[in-house]
Amino acid sequence: MGDILHTPYRLGGIELQNHLVMSPMTRNRAIGNIPNDLMVAYYGQRASAGLIVTEGTSPSPNGLGYPRIPGIFSEAQTQAWAPIADAVHAGGAKIFMQLMHTGRIGHALNLPAGARVLAPSAVAAAGEMYTDAEGPQPHPVPTAMSAADIEDAKQEYVQAARNAIAAGFDGIELHAANGYLLEQFIRPNTNLRTDAYGGAIENRARFVLEVAAATCDAIGRDRVGIRLSPFGVFNDMPLYDAMEADYAYLTEKLDALGLMYLHIVDHSSMGAPVVPDGMKATMRRLFRRTLILSGGYDAARAEQDLAAGKGDLIAVGRPFLANPDLPARWKASAPLNEADFDTFYTPGEKGYTDYPAR
Ligand SMILES: Cc1cc2nc3c(=O)[nH]c(=O)nc-3n(C[C@H](O)[C@H](O)[C@H](O)COP(=O)(O)O)c2cc1C
Numbered sequence: 613m614g615d616i617l618h619t620p621y622r623l624g625g626i627e628l629q630n631h632l633v634m635s636p637m638t639r640n641r642a643i644g645n646i647p648n649d650l651m652v653a654y655y656g657q658r659a660s661a662g663l664i665v666t667e668g669t670s671p672s673p674n675g676l677g678y679p680r681i682p683g684i685f686s687e688a689q690t691q692a693w694a695p696i697a698d699a700v701h702a703g704g705a706k707i708f709m710q711l712m713h714t715g716r717i718g719h720a721l722n723l724p725a726g727a728r729v730l731a732p733s734a735v736a737a738a739g740e741m742y743t744d745a746e747g748p749q750p751h752p753v754p755t756a757m758s759a760a761d762i763e764d765a766k767q768e769y770v771q772a773a774r775n776a777i778a779a780g781f782d783g784i785e786l787h788a789a790n791g792y793l794l795e796q797f798i799r800p801n802t803n804l805r806t807d808a809y810g811g812a813i814e815n816r817a818r819f820v821l822e823v824a825a826a827t828c829d830a831i832g833r834d835r836v837g838i839r840l841s842p843f844g845v846f847n848d849m850p851l852y853d854a855m856e857a858d859y860a861y862l863t864e865k866l867d868a869l870g871l872m873y874l875h876i877v878d879h880s881s882m883g884a885p886v887v888p889d890g891m892k893a894t895m896r897r898l899f900r901r902t903l904i905l906s907g908g909y910d911a912a913r914a915e916q917d918l919a920a921g922k923g924d925l926i927a928v929g930r931p932f933l934a935n936p937d938l939p940a941r942w943k944a945s946a947p948l949n950e951a952d953f954d955t956f957y958t959p960g961e962k963g964y965t966d967y968p969a970r
Contacts, residue, residue: 615915616631616915616918616919617630617631617632617911617914617915617918617926617939617942618630618631618632618939618942618943619631620662621662621924621925623663623706623834623872623873623902623925624834624835624872624902625834626706626782628662628663628705628706628925629660629662629704629705630661630662630939631662631914631918631924631925631926632661632662632663632914632925632926632928632938632939632942633661633662633663633664633665633875633904633906633925633926633927633928634658634661634663634664634665634705634927634928634929634932635665635906635927635928635929635932636665636666636667636668636710636712636785636787636839636929637667637929637932637933637956638667638668638678638681638712638957639651639654639667639956639957639964640678640679640680640681640957640958640959641654641680641959641960641964642680642681642682643680643959645670645676645680645681645682645683645689645724646682646683646686646688646689646692647682647689647692647693647695647696648692649695650960650961650964650965651682651696652695652696652699653699653965654964654965655696655699655700655707656696656699656700656702656703657936657965657969658700658703658705658932658936658938659699659700659701659702659703659704659705660703660704660705660937660938660939660940661705661932661938661939662705662706662925663705663706663707663708663782663925664700664705664706664707664708665707665708665709665710665785665837665875665927666696666707666708666709666710667681667682667710667712668681668710668711668712668714668787668792669681669682669683669684669709669710669711669712669772670682670683670684670685670711670712670713670714670772671683671684671685671711671713671765671768671769671771671772671773672685672713672727672765672768672772673685673723673724673726673727674713674723674727674728674729674730674765675712675713675714675715675718675768675793676714676718676722676723676724676727677714677715677717677718677719677722677723677729677741678714678717678718678722678741678742679722679742679743679744680744680959681712684709684711684772684775684776684779685768685771685772685775689775690775690776690778690779691779693709693775693776693779693780693781694779694780696779697779697780697781697782698780701780706782707781707782708781708782708783708784708785708835708837709776709779709781709783709784709785710784710785710787710839711769711772711773711776711784711785711786711787712787712792713765713768713769713787713792713793713794714792714793715729715730715731715732715754715792715793715796716729716730716731716735716736716737716751716752716754716793716796716802717737717741717751717791717792717847718741718752718754719741719743719749719751719752720752721743721744721745721746721749722741722743722744728755729752729754729755730754730755730756730757730761730765730793731754731755731756731757731793731796731802732756732757732796732797732802732803732804732805732809732810732819733754733756733802733803733804733805733810734753734754734755734756735753735754735801735802735804736750736751736752736753736754737751737791737847737848738751738848739751739847739848742957756805759807762809762819765793765823766819766822766823766826769786769823769826769827770826770827770829770830772784773827773830773831773835773836774830774831776831777831777835782835783831783834783835783836783837783872784827784831784835784836784837785836785837785838785839785873785875786820786823786824786827786836786837786838786839787839788820788838788839788840789839789840789841789844789877790841790844790846790847790877791844791846791847791848791849792847794819794820794823795840795841795844795849797809797816797817797818797819797820798816798817798820798858798862799816799849799852800816800852800854801848801849801850801852802849803816813854813857813858813861813862814861816858817858817861817862817865820838820862821862821865821866821869824836824838824866824869824871825869828869828870828871833869833870833871833872834872835872836871836872837871837872837873837874837875837902837904838866838871838873838874838875839875839876839877840859840862840863840874840875840876840877840895841876841877841879842855842856842859842876842887842891842895843855843884843885843886843887843888843891844877844879844884845884845885846879846884851885856888856890856891856894859891859894859895860894860895860898863894863895863898863899864898866899867898867899867900867901870901871901872901872902873901873902873903873904873924873925874895874899874901874902874903874904875903875904875906875927876892876895876903876904876905876906876923877906877907878892878905878906878907878908879907880907880908881907881908882907882908887907892905892922892923893922896922896923902924902925903923903924903925904923904924904925904926904927905917905922905923905925905926905927906926906927906928906929907929909926909927909928909931910931911942911945914926914928914942930951931948931951933951933956933967934948934949934950934951934952934967935948935949935967935969936967936969937969937970940969940970941970944970946970949967949968
C-alpha cells in the first residue's frame with residue numbers, strides 16, 4: 613500500500629501536513645453559545661490532522677437550534693474562537709469553521725431571546741428536538757422567511773465568514789448538508805416557495821449559491837468550502853426522483869464560483885441510504901478544485917480511495933473524536949479507542965478531552 617494519506621497537500625494558499633481532515637462534529641460543550649478553554653483543549657489535542665473542520669457554528673442567533681452549540685456572530689464569540697485557531701496552528705494543522713444555520717431544526721427553548729426558528733417554508737420536521745430546559749420537544753412549525761429575512765441571513769453568513777477570518781481561521785465551510793437551513797432551501801420537501809427561491813432547482817439552489825458567492829467575495833474563494841449530502845435523509849429529508857440531477861446542477865454552479873473545496877457526506881455507515889458511486893463520480897468530474905470524501909473510513913479504505921483518485925482528501929469523524937492522535941495511530945496500524953456515543957453531546961470533559969493518546 614502506498615502512502616498518500618501522510619504526505620502534505622496544497623489547499624489553495626495553505627499547506628496541509630497530511631491528507632487527513634477531521635470531520636465537523638457538533639459536541640454541545642459551548643455553554644452560552646461561546647467557545648471556552650475545554651474546547652481549546654479538545655481541538656488542540658487533534659492538531660495532528662491536516663485540516664480540522666469545526667463543529668457546526670451558527671452565523672445567526674436564529675441558527676442556534678441545538679443546546680450549547682457555538683456561534684460566530686458576536687464580538688465575544690469571535691474573540692473566544694481565536695485561542696482555538698491558535699492552539700490548532702501551534703500543533704501544525706489548519707482549521708476551517710463550519711457555518712451551520714439550523715433553520716427549522718431547532719426550538720424556541722434553545723434560542724436566545726428574540727431569535728426565531730426560520731425556514732424557507734412553514735414545514736415542520738418530523739421528530740423531536742432536545743432542549744436543556746424541558747427535554748425533548750416536537751419540532752416546531754418554522755416561520756417562512758420573508759425576502760428581508762433571506763437578505764438578512766445572507767449578510768449574517770458574510771459577517772460570520774469575516775469574523776472567522778478575524779479570529780485567525782484559515783477559512784469557512786458552508787454546511788449545506790444534513791437537513792439544515794441551506795439544504796432546506798435545496799430540497800423540494802422543505803422548500804415550497806413560489807418566489808425566485810422556490811420551484812425549479814435553479815430557484816431552490818439560489819440561496820446557497822448566493823451565500824457561497826457572497827462569502828467568496830468577502831473572504832476570498834480559496835477560503836470557502838461547502839458540505840453537501842446528496843442522498844442524505846437526516847432531519848426528515850426524504851429521497852426524491854430528481855435528486856441526482858439537482859446535485860449535479862449544484863456542483864456545476866459551485867465549480868463555476870470557484871470554491872476551494874466540495875465536501876461530500878456519506879452516512880451509509882450510520883444506516884443512511886448509500887450515496888451511489890455514480891453520484892460521487894459525477895461530482896468529482898464536475899468540481900475541478902479539491903474534493904473531500906467522508907463517511908466510515910479506516911486507513912486502508914482512505915489510502916485506496918486517494919490512490920484511485922476518487923477524492924483529494926479524506927475526512928474522518930468518530931475515529932478522530934475518540935483518538936486525538938489518529939494520524940499517528942493509522943500510520944502505526946495501532947489499535948483505536950472506541951467512541952462512546954453516550955457522551956457525544958453532553959457537557960463537560962468526559963468523552964471529550966479524556967480520550968487518551970498513545
Ligand atoms: C457527534 C457527531 C456530531 C456531528 N456533527 C456534525 C456537524 O456539526 N456538521 C456536520 O456536517 N456533520 C456532523 N456529523 C457528521 C460527521 O461529520 C461525519 O459525516 C459522520 O460522523 C460520518 O463520518 P465517520 O464515519 O468518519 O464518523 C457529526 C457526527 C457525529 C458522530
